[in-house]
Amino acid sequence: MDEVAIHVENLGKRYLIGQREQYKTLRDAIVHAAYSPFRFLKRGLKTSSNKEYFWALKDVSFDISQGDVLGVIGRNGAGKSTLLKILSRITMPTSGLVELYGRVGSLLEVGTGFHSELTGRENIYLSGCLLGMKRREIEEKFEEIVKFSEIEKFLDTPVKRYSSGMYVRLAFAVAAHLDPEILLVDEVLAVGDTEFQKKCLGKMGSVANEGRTVVFVSHAMASVQSLCTKGLVLKEGQIDFNGDIEDAISHYTSSAYSTDPVKNLLDVKPRKGTGEILIASFWAEDESGKPSLTIPNGKPCTLAFRGHVCNSEKSYDGVGATITIKNYLGIGVFYHHNFLSGNSFNQITGDVEFLLHIPKLPLCAGTYTADLDLSRVPGHTIIDSLKGCASFDVYDGDYFGTGSEYRAGMSAVVMVDGSWDLRRCQ
Amino acid sequence: MISQLTHKTDIIKKSPLIVIRPINGWMPLNLGELWDYRELLYSFIIRDIRIRYKQTALGAAWAVIQPLFMMIVFTLAFGRLAKIPSEGLPYPLFSYAALLPWTLFSEGIARSTNSMITNANIMTKVYYPRLIMPISGILSPLIDFTIAFIILLGMMLYYGFIPTINILFLPAFILLALGTSLGVGLWLSALNVQYRDFQYTVPFLIQLWLFASPVVYPSSLLPEPYRALFGLNPMAGVIEGFRWALLGTAPPSYLIAISALMVVALLISGALYFRRMEKTFADVV
Numbered sequence: 001m002d003e004v005a006i007h008v009e010n011l012g013k014r015y016l017i018g019q020r021e022q023y024k025t026l027r028d029a030i031v032h033a034a035y036s037p038f039r040f041l042k043r044g045l046k047t048s049s050n051k052e053y054f055w056a057l058k059d060v061s062f063d064i065s066q067g068d069v070l071g072v073i074g075r076n077g078a079g080k081s082t083l084l085k086i087l088s089r090i091t092m093p094t095s096g097l098v099e100l101y102g103r104v105g106s107l108l109e110v111g112t113g114f115h116s117e118l119t120g121r122e123n124i125y126l127s128g129c130l131l132g133m134k135r136r137e138i139e140e141k142f143e144e145i146v147k148f149s150e151i152e153k154f155l156d157t158p159v160k161r162y163s164s165g166m167y168v169r170l171a172f173a174v175a176a177h178l179d180p181e182i183l184l185v186d187e188v189l190a191v192g193d194t195e196f197q198k199k200c201l202g203k204m205g206s207v208a209n210e211g212r213t214v215v216f217v218s219h220a221m222a223s224v225q226s227l228c229t230k231g232l233v234l235k236e237g238q239i240d241f242n243g244d245i246e247d248a249i250s251h252y253t254s255s256a257y258s259t260d261p262v263k264n265l266l267d268v269k270p271r272k273g274t275g276e277i278l279i280a281s282f283w284a285e286d287e288s289g290k291p292s293l294t295i296p297n298g299k300p301c302t303l304a305f306r307g308h309v310c311n312s313e314k315s316y317d318g319v320g321a322t323i324t325i326k327n328y329l330g331i332g333v334f335y336h337h338n339f340l341s342g343n344s345f346n347q348i349t350g351d352v353e354f355l356l357h358i359p360k361l362p363l364c365a366g367t368y369t370a371d372l373d374l375s376r377v378p379g380h381t382i383i384d385s386l387k388g389c390a391s392f393d394v395y396d397g398d399y400f401g402t403g404s405e406y407r408a409g410m411s412a413v414v415m416v417d418g419s420w421d422l423r424r425c426q
Numbered sequence: 427m428i429s430q431l432t433h434k435t436d437i438i439k440k441s442p443l444i445v446i447r448p449i450n451g452w453m454p455l456n457l458g459e460l461w462d463y464r465e466l467l468y469s470f471i472i473r474d475i476r477i478r479y480k481q482t483a484l485g486a487a488w489a490v491i492q493p494l495f496m497m498i499v500f501t502l503a504f505g506r507l508a509k510i511p512s513e514g515l516p517y518p519l520f521s522y523a524a525l526l527p528w529t530l531f532s533e534g535i536a537r538s539t540n541s542m543i544t545n546a547n548i549m550t551k552v553y554y555p556r557l558i559m560p561i562s563g564i565l566s567p568l569i570d571f572t573i574a575f576i577i578l579l580g581m582m583l584y585y586g587f588i589p590t591i592n593i594l595f596l597p598a599f600i601l602l603a604l605g606t607s608l609g610v611g612l613w614l615s616a617l618n619v620q621y622r623d624f625q626y627t628v629p630f631l632i633q634l635w636l637f638a639s640p641v642v643y644p645s646s647l648l649p650e651p652y653r654a655l656f657g658l659n660p661m662a663g664v665i666e667g668f669r670w671a672l673l674g675t676a677p678p679s680y681l682i683a684i685s686a687l688m689v690v691a692l693l694i695s696g697a698l699y700f701r702r703m704e705k706t707f708a709d710v711v
Contacts, residue, residue, distance in 0.1 A: 006652070007442070015709065085708070086550070087446075088553055089444070089446060089553035090549075090550060090552065090553055091705075091708045092446070092448055092705040093446065093447070093448050094448055095448055096447070096448070097445070097446070097447045098444075098445070098446035098447070099442035099444070099446075100442055100443055100444040100445075100446070101442050101443055102443055103443065104444065104553075106551075106552060108551045108552065109547075109551040109552075112548065112551050112552050113548050113552070115473060115477060117476070117477050117480045117481070118473065118476060118477070118480075122473075122476065125469060126473055129465055129466050129469040130466065130469070130548065130554065131552065134465060135465050148544045148630055158480070165707050182669050196571075242446075276494065351539070377552070398666050
């Protein structure tokens with residue numbers, strides 16, 4: 001059981017800040033070459049002025065035994081995806097060593113290599129081949145893949161005419177039939193319809209039971225919890241915790257873990273509006289009124305942002321504050337405005353805090369973003385507006401008060417109160 | 427950390443299947459791995475061909491239309507108006523026999539250079555030897571070439587040309603054209619990832635190269651001391667070779683040996699440069 005499957009030692013990945021922009025034109029390279037031809041030849045065609053580095057991953061070491069299902073968790077930018085990209089050999093590490101003891105398959109995207117012009121049948125072969133299946137293997141499993149995807153009738157239709165659900169089903173069907181010894185999975189499970197997701201989770205679960213090693217990166221704590229046996233918490237590119245999944249999740253969700261839960265928004269761009277009052281920061285408060293990066297559902301909470309009136313002499317009346325909560329797919333979950341609840345904000349001067357009190361947070365566990373808006377009554381003039389800059393995490397907090405675990409994190413976004421009854425028919 | 431250390435002692439060591447570590451500078455070509463992925467290369471080529479003619483009314487006829495129309499334009503402009511000699515051959519046949527390898531070569535360069543951009547989203551999601559992309563770009567025009575070649579055979583029949591035994595050398599010239607195309611394509615595709623400028627350079631380069639090759643004119647038109655320059659252009663040898671193998675003109679000169687050496691140098695340097703730049707592709711593209 002304890003045979004190693006993945007050995008990672010002092011792994012590091014360094015990025016050049018602004019790399020994407022810097023490499024764009026040949027002109028820079030030529031100018032550079034003209035100035036210092038000798039150094040240019042030594043370095044090759046690279047622009048090298050004012051390099052600023054950023055370590056996406058640093059000194060990461062761990063081992064995974066065969067048959068382990070490792071959940072990699074961490075906030076955005078913690079290095080989860082970078083780690084996965086290195087393990088799947090898409091990008092090369094800057095330092096360190098990785099040893100993989102087995103054939104590797106990676107699922108970093110739904111429908112890797114799918115081409116919209118090709119038919120379902122053609123895409124099964126293409127995608128399967130890209131994911132590392134041999135042609136013979138695909139032929140053998142073809143029937144099974146088609147059956148799993150439930151798209152038999154549309155097998156010879158170009159994928160571009162598929163509904164998004166069909167597309168995802170076909171993509172997963174191919175992926176689910178991969179047969180590597182080590183499987184690397186990014187958050188791809190986060191799409192598709194519920195029924196099918198369950199089927200995939202089931203298939204993946206059985207995969208894990210077959211003794212296959214799985215590395216699973218996800219934001220969705222619920223799926224991590226139900227799938228993984230081990231957990232690795234990454235924080236700012238380094239390992240923050242490594243151990244059993246339950247411990248890892250509680251470590252991750254504990255408020256002690258977080259960095260500053262108040263997100264400064266003053267310098268964030270782009271923003272719209274007159275700018276008379278600027279949205280300065282955003283945070284979520286738990287029951288005790290303490291700002292926290294993660295808040296439990298089912299409990300009271302407060303979503304808050306600070307407004308900074310730029311002209312200290314002025315006072316504003318009829319100010320409207322709006323918070324729109326979106327899930328990780330960018331789909332609006334709910335929206336709240338102080339006029340909706342009959343509150344009006346007048347004589348706003350200096351710095352103020354706009355607080356939205358929610359008596360019982362109905363969001364399923366996951367990461368949510370908040371769009372923040374400030375407007376004024378005559379004509380709803382926008383004063384300041386920030387889209388997708390603020391976020392917070394929600395974890396399961398025994399919403400129903402029954403102590404039973406809520407495991408619908410994958411299939412739903414909100415929870416509602418409700419009770420069940422049984423009516424006997426006779 | 428503690429759990430990690432105790433963990434390590436339990437591990438039974440065996441040799442890893444894959445080792446990932448940073449490599450600075452030049453990378454080995456790893457042709458063996460390329461061979462392991464040959465099915466993917468095949469899949470890429472099939473995909474490119476399928477996509478190319480999906481939703482076109484004329485489909486694969488486009489493979490023929492392009493060189494055929496070029497031939498007509500060249501015949502009118504260079505054959506009739508400019509009266510460029512064609513070594514005693516009917517001008518349409520003279521130019522079409524050259525346009526075949528030329529289109530194979532130029533399409534190969536264009537497709538391989540673009541392959542890095544069209545596959546960018548795949549490249550950042552899954553591992554495979556990156557060399558597959560330019561190689562598939564070079565090989566996929568072979569299908570068009572085959573179709574266009576059948577037309578050439580028809581034309582030869584029409585003009586009463588029977589291929590000589592020299593036709594057996596044709597694959598060698600096709601190989602030389604593909605080699606040139608791959609050599610240039612490797613350089614350009616690696617450069618194109620970093621500098622999109624090359625996307626715009628390629629059509630221009632191909633046009634210049636067309637007139638630097640004996641497509642519309644016979645190489646005999648160039649006076650002797652300058653003829654040696656053709657040795658630097660492998661496509662000159664390829665085109666002369668095609669005309670010789672199919673239509674019985676003068677055989678390509680000894681210069682083709684220099685061309686072949688050039689192609690080998692281009693291939694090796696291109697592959698090494700590509701491999702060197704490869705590790706940054708996913709981060710830069």
